[in-house]
Amino acid sequence: MEEFREIAVGHRRTRRDHAAETAEDYVEAIASLLAEKGICRVVDLARRFDVSHVTVTKIIARLKESGLVVSEPYKPLELTDLGQRLANKSRKRHQTVYEFLLAIGVREAVAASDSEGIEHHVSPETLAAMQEFLNRD
Amino acid sequence: MEEFREIAVGHRRTRRDHAAETAEDYVEAIASLLAEKGICRVVDLARRFDVSHVTVTKIIARLKESGLVVSEPYKPLELTDLGQRLANKSRKRHQTVYEFLLAIGVREAVAASDSEGIEHHVSPETLAAMQEFLNRD
DNA sequence: GTCATTGTGTAGCATTGGCTACACTATTGT
């Protein structure tokens, strides 16, 4: 048959770039930690995401290659301008989704939890619809 | 430091079981193909998800081990009772999310696309809130 | 100053989900 997948649009998105989602989660977390306590270390992220420090180290290595994060060995992490911009975009979207869930009657704890998973799958159009709903209602 | 991750609840969900999401996507697709054309082959899934038939074969192998799918070599795929129940649950949740997105003003194509990604991150409580919204409005 | 604690790094492994290439089975057409 030899692989003639062609259109199938709509499903591409579902399968696509989990790594990009991870990047967003991480820069968002780094920005948040920097805001909270002025410093962000590998361990902080390991605790926040409930993974080992090794997993964090690996992911950070990728983020460095992507030009989102900078740091020297044994030194705290910093975001590049690019990283900060991504973190900002991500934070805003996350916030909108969170507030939207609250607005439709979801309890805070659940909204906080669900919004983390949902935010990465919300297209600009859907995000706009949520914002519209918040402004209107 | 030795890994004393403990609470971090709310993030567990975000990281958790991508494999389970895949299982849901696949049984849902299988059920849908069976409903549409009475038969479901590996190629059908490969086309639907826009991946190679090899990827499908591997995932199906896992679903068989999990007792969701049955099939003999070179034969079409079938769902076990368990698989059908999972497909059903998944389909309903998906449908609710889709209709909800339409209800807040998202266009059909976008709602179809976004609902695929979102459905796996919607907790029972949030799903209930969406349903509530649909019934009310 | 030295030692314990805390934080990083590195090696090596597993699983999931991708792929190409190639071999095999089944179905269809004439």
Added chain:
DNA sequence: ACAATAGTGTAGCCAATGCTACACAATGAC
């Protein structure tokens, strides 16, 4: 019947995200 086409299977590769175990660096206590 038998070749072409369509569908499956298997081998072997890769990247991403997990892990444990161990080594090394930096910080704090006293």
